[in-house]
Amino acid sequence: MRTILYIIQKEFIQVFRNKRMLPIIFFVPIVQLLILVNAATFEMKQINMAIVDLDLSSSSRQLTSKFQGSPFYRIINSSFSYKKALSLMQKGDVDVIMQIPSGFEKNLVKEKNSQVQLMVNAINGAAAGLINAYSTSIILDFNREILIEWLNPAEMGEIRRIVTETSYWYNPKLNYTTYMVPGILVLLVTIIGLLLSGMNIVREKEMGTIEQINVTPIRKIEFIAGKLIPFWIIALFELAFGLVLGKLLFNIPIEGSLWLIFLSASVYLFVILGFGLLISTMTNTQQQSMLISFFFMVIFILMSGLFTSIESMPLWAQRVDLVNPLAYFIKIMRMVLLKGSSFADISHLFYALVIYAVVIISLAIWRYRKVA
Amino acid sequence: MNNAVEVLNLTKTYGDVHALKEISFSVTKGELFGFIGPDGAGKTTLFRILATLILPDGGSALIEENDIVKDYRKIRQLIGYMPGRFSLYQDLSVEENLRFFATIFGTTIEENYDLVKEIYSQIEPFKTRKAGQLSGGMKQKLALSCALIHKPDVLLLDEPTTGVDAVSRQEFWEMLKRLKEQGITIVVSTPYMDEASLCDQVALIQDGAIMQISTPAKVIDSYPLGLYSVSTSDNYQLLLDLKQLPQVCSAFAYGQAAHLSYRKGEMTKEEVKLYLSKKGHQDVTITPIKPTIEDCFMELMQTSGQADK
Numbered sequence: 297m298r299t300i301l302y303i304i305q306k307e308f309i310q311v312f313r314n315k316r317m318l319p320i321i322f323f324v325p326i327v328q329l330l331i332l333v334n335a336a337t338f339e340m341k342q343i344n345m346a347i348v349d350l351d352l353s354s355s356s357r358q359l360t361s362k363f364q365g366s367p368f369y370r371i372i373n374s375s376f377s378y379k380k381a382l383s384l385m386q387k388g389d390v391d392v393i394m395q396i397p398s399g400f401e402k403n404l405v406k407e408k409n410s411q412v413q414l415m416v417n418a419i420n421g422a423a424a425g426l427i428n429a430y431s432t433s434i435i436l437d438f439n440r441e442i443l444i445e446w447l448n449p450a451e452m453g454e455i456r457r458i459v460t461e462t463s464y465w466y467n468p469k470l471n472y473t474t475y476m477v478p479g480i481l482v483l484l485v486t487i488i489g490l491l492l493s494g495m496n497i498v499r500e501k502e503m504g505t506i507e508q509i510n511v512t513p514i515r516k517i518e519f520i521a522g523k524l525i526p527f528w529i530i531a532l533f534e535l536a537f538g539l540v541l542g543k544l545l546f547n548i549p550i551e552g553s554l555w556l557i558f559l560s561a562s563v564y565l566f567v568i569l570g571f572g573l574l575i576s577t578m579t580n581t582q583q584q585s586m587l588i589s590f591f592f593m594v595i596f597i598l599m600s601g602l603f604t605s606i607e608s609m610p611l612w613a614q615r616v617d618l619v620n621p622l623a624y625f626i627k628i629m630r631m632v633l634l635k636g637s638s639f640a641d642i643s644h645l646f647y648a649l650v651i652y653a654v655v656i657i658s659l660a661i662w663r664y665r666k667v668a
Numbered sequence: 669m670n671n672a673v674e675v676l677n678l679t680k681t682y683g684d685v686h687a688l689k690e691i692s693f694s695v696t697k698g699e700l701f702g703f704i705g706p707d708g709a710g711k712t713t714l715f716r717i718l719a720t721l722i723l724p725d726g727g728s729a730l731i732e733e734n735d736i737v738k739d740y741r742k743i744r745q746l747i748g749y750m751p752g753r754f755s756l757y758q759d760l761s762v763e764e765n766l767r768f769f770a771t772i773f774g775t776t777i778e779e780n781y782d783l784v785k786e787i788y789s790q791i792e793p794f795k796t797r798k799a800g801q802l803s804g805g806m807k808q809k810l811a812l813s814c815a816l817i818h819k820p821d822v823l824l825l826d827e828p829t830t831g832v833d834a835v836s837r838q839e840f841w842e843m844l845k846r847l848k849e850q851g852i853t854i855v856v857s858t859p860y861m862d863e864a865s866l867c868d869q870v871a872l873i874q875d876g877a878i879m880q881i882s883t884p885a886k887v888i889d890s891y892p893l894g895l896y897s898v899s900t901s902d903n904y905q906l907l908l909d910l911k912q913l914p915q916v917c918s919a920f921a922y923g924q925a926a927h928l929s930y931r932k933g934e935m936t937k938e939e940v941k942l943y944l945s946k947k948g949h950q951d952v953t954i955t956p957i958k959p960t961i962e963d964c965f966m967e968l969m970q971t972s973g974q975a976d977k
Contacts, residue, residue, distance in 0.1 A: 508749075508755045512769070
């Protein structure tokens with residue numbers, strides 16, 4: 297026990313003596329929270345639109361003004377030239393083009409049927425989907441208005457309509473930061489945990505110090521515990537630091553129990569640190585370890601449900617996600633922070649993490665050999 | 669069985685490379701035993717096996733009657749190992765390093781201070797300095813202190829003096845002598861032939877095989893040839909010319925002069941001098957000399973090389 301404590305002490309001395317380490321620990325979380333939370337948003341705040349109105353009727357103007365009235369749309373070009381509008385989209389200045397064909401109003405009156413064309417820049421697929429949805433709903437709205445206007449009230453009798461009132465649970469204003477911060481916090485502790493632990497033992501290999509350690513009677517388990525615990529503490533501290541920042545800067549909701557968050561985090565961190573350790577037992581230089589860590593990290597992060605929801609992934613990807621520790625912990629964080637879930641609600645995720653931790657640390661200990 | 673180290677037919681291969689070829693030797697308790705051999709002779713492999721860092725492919729080795737494979741745990745308590753490459757924490761201070769190694773051996777600096785005192789006291793004025801910022805000689809003293817702090821019975825020092833200046837090397841051997849007086853068995857390897865005479869026993873090792881084990885004096889006595897030290901104004905041409913002589917067994921550069929070995933009784937000083945003057949050498953001086961360990965090593969290397977062919 298004394299040995300473990302001393303190794304932990306030694307690791308802390310080394311971490312804090314490393315001049316590049318402290319900024320990483322304190323600076324990285326602030327930057328990540330500030331940049332990612334504000335930048336990684338799917339909300340469409342401003343959609344640049346070009347309108348090609350070939351009809352110039354009162355109806356077409358009415359439709360155009362509906363877009364003008366929307367706070368999301370900025371009409372940056374109106375012309376008769378479809379080519380001109382398209383060239384603007386080519387340049388990336390325009391996100392969507394609406395073309396109203398000549399005879400729009402005439403057809404509407406005569407045939408009771410008319411068409412407009414929407415062209416959405418789909419370079420960013422997710423954004424294109426949203427733009428399409430927004431634009432379609434505006435056109436539908438317009439459609440309903442003219443319906444009411446033109447139909448003979450006597451004919452109509454009473455309009456039967458289903459009105460949907462949507463209210464969003466757990467995030468009533470659909471506030472994007474509320475949704476993102478818990479996920480970003482997970483990202484943060486993962487990066488710190490995986491990289492630091494992955495590089496730590498490899499560093500001893502690189503410096504040759506492992507040689508001197510290996511001839512001592514120190515036990516494998518003591519050495520590994522002494523290596524993991526410091527980073528476990530640092531990462532938990534990071535999480536606390538990140539939560540405080542999230543509360544102060546973004547006023548994120550903390551509905552559930554903080555104890556539950558930290559309990560889950562401590563198990564989750566054993567998974568991540570075990571992962572790092574496993575990588576470091578299989579590599580010989582910090583560079584190798586770093587590259588392999590990155591490889592896993594990128595896959596884990598992209599599939600974690602942080603940016604795109606897991607439920608909308610193909611089935612095979614959802615199966616792959618069963619071994620993605622990030623997916624579990626992001627879910628736990630969102631459930632507890634936003635929803636106030638209790639232990640019973642997250643217990644299946646929690647136990648999955650426990651099993652994961654046991655498996656991965658056993659693997660790492662088994663792989664780490666003092667007799668090389 | 670009073671041997672501190674007992675090695676029998678130890679073998680290690682790395683793919684096609686036979687790093688150790690059935691090596692056998694034994695080290696008596698309290699002895700200073702030296703492995704002399706060039707780089708790549710297999711010294712480090714041998715030390716790493718003895719230090720329980722790698723497993724041998726065959727043969728056995730006992731340290732204080734503990735098997736290096738089965739009882740590796742016990743051996744790690746018994747030995748102090750100093751690898752060839754400086755492998756202490758460069759970012760920890762001198763004192764932190766020593767305290768760290770004391771702790772993981774389950775002891776304290778204070779408990780065994782008298783053992784390391786003489787060595788450690790020389791670097792104690794710099795105890796807050798980081799190990800990475802020490803000079804070569806000081807690093808080596810620190811490494812030795814760390815290897816000694818748990819009071820080992822056997823010290824394994826792999827090329828401790830490589831890359832250290834001549835004065836520090838001499839100091840280091842003085843320290844080893846005093847450690848020996850305290851009853852610690854020391855096994856040391858070195859590529860420097862001149863250090864061999866400071867050992868009680870030396871093993872000359874080359875290409876993973878031991879060529880000879882003996883006391884330094886006996887190694888020199890067993891030298892079968894006559895030896896001259898020859899110097900002229902042009903040493904390079906001298907070596908080429910000497911190798912032309914049929915009676916010459918070997919001629920190699922040794923410092924400023926050339927060492928010339930010949931089968932005893934087959935060649936006189938005057939004959940060599942005459943031959944060299946004919947070849948146009950000036951300022952020729954020839955003196956008969958007693959062989960050094962290096963001469964013995966060169967001779968053994970040559971004969972074992974011929975045997976291989």
